[in-house]
Amino acid sequence: MIADVAKSDKIVVEKSTVPVKTAAAIEKILTHNSKGINFQILSNPEFLAEGTAIEDLFKPDRVLIGGRETPEGQKAVKALKDVYANWVPEDRILTTNLWSAELSKLAANAFLAQRISSVNAISALCEATGANVAEVAYAVGKDSRIGPKFLNASVGFGGSCFQKDILNLVYICECNGLPEVANYWKQVIKINDYQKSRFVNRVVSSMFNTVSGKKIAVLGFAFKKDTGDTRETAAIDVCKGLLGDKVKISIYDPQVTEDQIQRDLTMNKFDWDHPIHLQPVSPTTTVKQVSVTWDAYEATKGAHGICILTEWVEFKTLDYKKIHDSMQKPAFLFDGRNAIDAEKMREIGFIVYSIGKPLDPWLKDMPAVA
Numbered sequence: 564m565i566a567d568v569a570k571s572d573k574i575v576v577e578k579s580t581v582p583v584k585t586a587a588a589i590e591k592i593l594t595h596n597s598k599g600i601n602f603q604i605l606s607n608p609e610f611l612a613e614g615t616a617i618e619d620l621f622k623p624d625r626v627l628i629g630g631r632e633t634p635e636g637q638k639a640v641k642a643l644k645d646v647y648a649n650w651v652p653e654d655r656i657l658t659t660n661l662w663s664a665e666l667s668k669l670a671a672n673a674f675l676a677q678r679i680s681s682v683n684a685i686s687a688l689c690e691a692t693g694a695n696v697a698e699v700a701y702a703v704g705k706d707s708r709i710g711p712k713f714l715n716a717s718v719g720f721g722g723s724c725f726q727k728d729i730l731n732l733v734y735i736c737e738c739n740g741l742p743e744v745a746n747y748w749k750q751v752i753k754i755n756d757y758q759k760s761r762f763v764n765r766v767v768s769s770m771f772n773t774v775s776g777k778k779i780a781v782l783g784f785a786f787k788k789d790t791g792d793t794r795e796t797a798a799i800d801v802c803k804g805l806l807g808d809k810v811k812i813s814i815y816d817p818q819v820t821e822d823q824i825q826r827d828l829t830m831n832k833f834d835w836d837h838p839i840h841l842q843p844v845s846p847t848t849t850v851k852q853v854s855v856t857w858d859a860y861e862a863t864k865g866a867h868g869i870c871i872l873t874e875w876v877e878f879k880t881l882d883y884k885k886i887h888d889s890m891q892k893p894a895f896l897f898d899g900r901n902a903i904d905a906e907k908m909r910e911i912g913f914i915v916y917s918i919g920k921p922l923d924p925w926l927k928d929m930p931a932v933a
């Protein structure tokens with residue numbers, strides 16, 4: 564512990580995303596072990612996103628520093644502010660009290676995830692009514708009070724942060740006797756789970772209500788493009804949902820290894836959060852119905868359907884005519900990211916499902932039961 568080795572006063576900075584009041588716990592532990600040394604705890608949450616980490620570091624929307632409202636606390640805040648001031652404009656460095664900084668990080672992620680669940684909820688209604696979610700999101704986002712970012716309907720948000728941080732927020736609400744507020748935020752996760760199962764149901768119902776014995780190619784396994792991270796990726800739940808129906812799945816992702824995919828599909832939810840030596844995986848527990856390829860054409864060869872689950876740019880420029888020729892007919896394409904031009908795919912001969920877009924007559928005849 565830092566208290567064991569510190570020989571002079573220290574500033575301790577929380578960078579990780581933590582429950583509100585964590586600084587108070589750290590402060591207590593350090594003070595009780597301090598041997599006369601003073602510790603100032605600061606909250607300085609990290610807002611970078613994967614895939615854009617360096618950009619976010621150099622040009623952050625804001626830097627947030629929370630500290631005690633005492634002269635010592637404010638001195639510590641200033642010391643950290645001076646470090647950031649080397650490359651971040653001063654008006655982007657916000658200073659608050661400790662609890663505001665800790666809570667702002669959780670609130671920011673909850674708001675971001677809520678936007679995705681909101682547009683995903685609307686995507687279900689678009690499919691039911693013939694509206695187009697891209698047009699709706701564009702029109703809604705043109706309102707400057709709402710703004711255009713983070714309104715892309717998808718198969719569901721993933722990543723190590725959103726779900727964990729909302730559950731963190733929910734837990735804090737419950738601990739503070741606020742069950743209504745807790746339930747409000749829980750709903751963001753419920754809609755995300757609903758979106759993933761809705762996608763699986765759409766795949767199964769379109770393919771004559773069963774995928775048993777069929778081959779599905781999954782293009783993209785990472786939780787978003789430009790990362791090999793698979794934590795909480797929607798692909799895990801979609802693959803597990805399909806595997807319930809004895810499907811054969813062939814997966815291609817430019818950044819994710821076979822080992823990682825097998826581990827994800829055999830592991831229980833949240834087990835990835837444990838140290839690797841405690842993870843319950845052995846070579847005998849691989850999923851036999853799943854194969855992993857290093858080529859999109861190999862993955863799709865002989866397949867009955869394709870699911871696009873990550874918006875990798877290279878998926879836009881694949882030779883879909885060649886892919887269609889190599890597939891079983893009718894050939895299905897389920898685009899969980901609205902990543903490709905559905906009209907062009909229809910011209911090639913695919914039966915296409917795009918999240919939140921007007922449905923093919925084929926899909927209308929086979930409504931998915933969510």
Ligand SMILES: NC(=O)c1ccc[n+]([C@@H]2O[C@H](COP(=O)([O-])OP(=O)(O)OC[C@H]3O[C@@H](n4cnc5c(N)ncnc54)[C@H](O)[C@@H]3O)[C@@H](O)[C@H]2O)c1
Nearest residue numbers: 578579580581608609610611612613723724727836837838
């Ligand atoms: N990944 C991101 O893009 C990102 C962005 C902003 C904030 N964050 C936050 O940063 C923190 C780290 O995220 P990450 O993606 O680097 O995670 P990570 O899983 O890669 O790293 C977490 C590390 O903490 C260690 N750890 C876990 N529990 C521990 C414990 N009880 N005691 C000591 N060590 C423990 C793990 O062994 C691991 O080395 C999280 O709080 C996350 O919410 C992450």
Ligand SMILES: O=c1ccn([C@@H]2O[C@H](COP(=O)(O)OP(=O)(O)O[C@H]3O[C@H](CO)[C@@H](O)[C@H](O)[C@H]3O)[C@@H](O)[C@H]2O)c(=O)[nH]1
Nearest residue numbers: 609610611612613679713714715717720721722724786787
């Ligand atoms: O319009 C959108 C935007 C994102 N997503 C999905 O949402 C998830 C999260 O995306 P993103 O936020 O870009 O990635 P993260 O790296 O998880 O970053 C989030 O989580 C980090 C960890 O807390 C924060 O620091 C960042 O600010 C916050 O954006 C991914 O599955 C995306 O595909 C959508 O489905 N639709």
